[in-house]
Amino acid sequence: MSEDKQQVSRRQFLNYTLTGVGGFMAAGILAPMLRMAIDPVLKPSKSGEFVNVGLAVEDITTTPQRIDWKVDQVDGWYESKVGRAAWVYKDENGDIIALSPICKHLGCVVSWEGSEQFPNQFYCPCHDGRYTKDGVNVPNTPPTAPLDTYQQKVENGMLYLGKAVPRKGA
Amino acid sequence: MLQKIYDWIDERIDITPIWRDIADHEVPEHVNPAHHFSAFVYCFGGLTFFVVVIQILSGMFLTMYYVPDIENAWKSVYYLQTEVAHGQIVRGMHHWGASVVIVMLLLHTLRVFFQGAYKKPRELNWMVGVLIFFVMLGLGFTGYLLPWDNKAYFATQVGLEIADQVPLIGPELKTLLAGDPEIVGAQTLTRFFAIHVFFLPGALFALLAVHFILIRRQGISGPL
Numbered sequence: 001m002s003e004d005k006q007q008v009s010r011r012q013f014l015n016y017t018l019t020g021v022g023g024f025m026a027a028g029i030l031a032p033m034l035r036m037a038i039d040p041v042l043k044p045s046k047s048g049e050f051v052n053v054g055l056a057v058e059d060i061t062t063t064p065q066r067i068d069w070k071v072d073q074v075d076g077w078y079e080s081k082v083g084r085a086a087w088v089y090k091d092e093n094g095d096i097i098a099l100s101p102i103c104k105h106l107g108c109v110v111s112w113e114g115s116e117q118f119p120n121q122f123y124c125p126c127h128d129g130r131y132t133k134d135g136v137n138v139p140n141t142p143p144t145a146p147l148d149t150y151q152q153k154v155e156n157g158m159l160y161l162g163k164a165v166p167r168k169g170a
Numbered sequence: 171m172l173q174k175i176y177d178w179i180d181e182r183i184d185i186t187p188i189w190r191d192i193a194d195h196e197v198p199e200h201v202n203p204a205h206h207f208s209a210f211v212y213c214f215g216g217l218t219f220f221v222v223v224i225q226i227l228s229g230m231f232l233t234m235y236y237v238p239d240i241e242n243a244w245k246s247v248y249y250l251q252t253e254v255a256h257g258q259i260v261r262g263m264h265h266w267g268a269s270v271v272i273v274m275l276l277l278h279t280l281r282v283f284f285q286g287a288y289k290k291p292r293e294l295n296w297m298v299g300v301l302i303f304f305v306m307l308g309l310g311f312t313g314y315l316l317p318w319d320n321k322a323y324f325a326t327q328v329g330l331e332i333a334d335q336v337p338l339i340g341p342e343l344k345t346l347l348a349g350d351p352e353i354v355g356a357q358t359l360t361r362f363f364a365i366h367v368f369f370l371p372g373a374l375f376a377l378l379a380v381h382f383i384l385i386r387r388q389g390i391s392g393p394l
Contacts, residue, residue: 029224032256032263033231039255076235076253077245 200393214278238363243318
């Protein structure tokens with residue numbers, strides 16, 4: 001055997017082959033398991049379905065009113081109805097505004113004029129967070145962003161709400 | 171890079187001798203299929219272990235979706251089978267692997283038996299092997315119930331009736347397994363789950379460790 005034919009020794013060749021075959025087998029075994037484990041991340045996000053919240057458009061006033069409704073939630077193999085809430089009113093242009101009541105500070109529930117000290121504002125009782133009527137957080141109170149707004153549409157004079165979408169901070 | 175990390179660790183805690191003890195050892199010619207093809211019979215033990223590793227891995231991943239509860243067990247398995255990407259494959263691996271383990275284990279046992287490899291000084295390792303066999307049967311029995319479908323339920327019913335026939339302690343043994351003297355239900359399922367994923371694998375790891383340490387100490391039995 002000449003020198004230049006010995007670029008890969010027998011031992012090296014066997015090492016490479018065994019590592020390759022072993023790696024291929026390990027990958028074949030692990031790939032389905034890992035794909036299964038990361039499946040929740042790769043599932044397409046469900047687009048918000050609009051739900052009739054049981055409020056006629058003509059009943060919406062310029063004063064925010066709290067409405068509660070249920071949505072069907074599918075959590076893997078477990079299906080249930082979960083509650084949703086919104087503060088709904090018409091602004092001066094007559095547009096419907098539906099605000100999420102979840103405080104942007106630490107997730108408590110805000111209410112319209114929830115404190116007698118602060119009329120015409122949304123108030124969070126946990127840390128005195130406040131928002132103006134359009135849902136924008138009052139500076140120098142704990143919240144750092146405006147209240148989320150629900151996607152909405154009107155059908156047959158009834159209000160349908162979808163997902164609560166965050167807005168850019170004020 | 172890898173070499174540097176290895177050196178850094180090796181310099182401090184001297185792992186090379188440990189690594190040598192585990193991986194670096196002679197394979198006698200008579201057990202090497204490259205020399206005598208018939209030596210493939212010596213592979214069954216290793217193949218059993220290989221499938222056991224697959225069972226452990228696939229089982230770990232399956233518990234990400236499975237719930238040991240009579241309301242949700244079947245639903246969670248159905249969800250895993252139909253909605254989760256590759257869930258069918260991973261459960262398939264666990265399902266078929268369970269049978270393959272038993273087949274490999276039997277072939278390994280037959281090889282050891284017909285070659286007389288269990289004889290002195292290896293009687294202890296034979297006994298440990300028999301215990302491993304029982305643990306494997308236990309794993310198969312308890313795992314069979316977990317999907318909580320009709321086949322699982324009635325197979326367990328039969329298994330518990332068998333336990334009931336044991337002399338003297340039969341009824342107590344059955345209650346101990348089922349968690350209730352009469353019902354095969356919620357408590358049976360949680361018990362079987364705990365046995366399947368914690369107690370028996372724990373016992374299996376301990377027995378496998380002894381099995382492997384013994385074979386390394388005593389070496390593979392000589393040629394026929």
